[in-house]
Amino acid sequence: MSAVSKDAKRMTTLTLQRMKEEGEKITMLTAYDYSMAKVIDDAGIDVILVGDSASNVMAGHETTLPITLDQMIYHASSVIRAVKKALVVVDLPFGTYQGNSTKALSSAIRIMKESGAHAVKLEGGEEIVDSVSRILTAGVPVMGHLGLTPQSIYKFGTYTVRAKEDEEAQQLLSDAKLLERVGVFGLVMEKIPADLAKTVTENLRIPTIGIGAGNQTDGQVLVSHDLFGITKEFNPRFLRRYMDLYNGMKGAVESYISDVKSSDFPNESEQY
Numbered sequence: 001m002s003a004v005s006k007d008a009k010r011m012t013t014l015t016l017q018r019m020k021e022e023g024e025k026i027t028m029l030t031a032y033d034y035s036m037a038k039v040i041d042d043a044g045i046d047v048i049l050v051g052d053s054a055s056n057v058m059a060g061h062e063t064t065l066p067i068t069l070d071q072m073i074y075h076a077s078s079v080i081r082a083v084k085k086a087l088v089v090v091d092l093p094f095g096t097y098q099g100n101s102t103k104a105l106s107s108a109i110r111i112m113k114e115s116g117a118h119a120v121k122l123e124g125g126e127e128i129v130d131s132v133s134r135i136l137t138a139g140v141p142v143m144g145h146l147g148l149t150p151q152s153i154y155k156f157g158t159y160t161v162r163a164k165e166d167e168e169a170q171q172l173l174s175d176a177k178l179l180e181r182v183g184v185f186g187l188v189m190e191k192i193p194a195d196l197a198k199t200v201t202e203n204l205r206i207p208t209i210g211i212g213a214g215n216q217t218d219g220q221v222l223v224s225h226d227l228f229g230i231t232k233e234f235n236p237r238f239l240r241r242y243m244d245l246y247n248g249m250k251g252a253v254e255s256y257i258s259d260v261k262s263s264d265f266p267n268e269s270e271q272y
């Protein structure tokens with residue numbers, strides 16, 4: 001049992017497990033602030049990820065590495081205040097769990113205690129399994145993340161598709177099984193061949209969530225700013241944009257500027 005709630009409709013890790021068993025796809029999107037989380041939760045999303053992609057889309061950094069634990073807690077607590085139904089998963093940021101399981105546990109506890117989130121996500125396989133196991137001993141649900149793991153971008157050197165070669169694909173499958181064995185409740189797989197994602201999904205009891213991993217995973221995740229079309233310059237093949245909010249918002253600002261300049265705004269009915 002994970003997220004404890006008196007609200008029977010609240011998503012839990014058990015709900016996600018049941019969805020996999022019943023073949024119902026799981027939906028997941030990122031959110032980093034109250035207003036966006038409210039829209040996404042009201043729309044009926046299953047899982048909200050307070051991703052360390054906040055480092056890119058909220059703070060404008062080139063990578064996810066600079067974001068801090070305090071900043072993640074700030075984003076997560078803003079999201080939590082909006083959410084009534086979704087399971088809220090928070091990324092442990094770079095440098096707060098790798099190579100030190102005691103530090104990993106205290107980072108996870110800070111997130112759970114100070115933000116009220118329901119679970120944490122960590123990037124990596126066997127190299128972080130001690131951290132995952134230690135966090136699990138505190139009763140904190142953990143989600144895994146394999147494939148393109150952006151916190152390792154300087155190791156990879158590129159954001160290209162991972163695990164195309166057999167050796168890396170076998171390692172990914174073995175990492176996935178290991179993470180399941182130690183007790184993660186779900187697994188994100190980012191930017192890997194669709195066939196490999198399908199194989200991993202079929203080999204695991206826990207749900208898999210893909211991003212750029214084809215449609216045979218148990219669910220899908222996108223960065224909400226990409227889905228809404230706010231981030232114009234990011235155009236990977238896997239991304240489907242559902243809006244062009246960048247141009248919509250820009251047009252609204254241009255209209256506002258023009259209305260103020262021409263003294264059209266505010267008009268008589270917009271004043272006291």
Ligand code: KIV
Nearest residue numbers: 030051052053188221
């Ligand atoms: O930080 C993030 O937004 C993520 C998703 C891309 C899965 O980890």
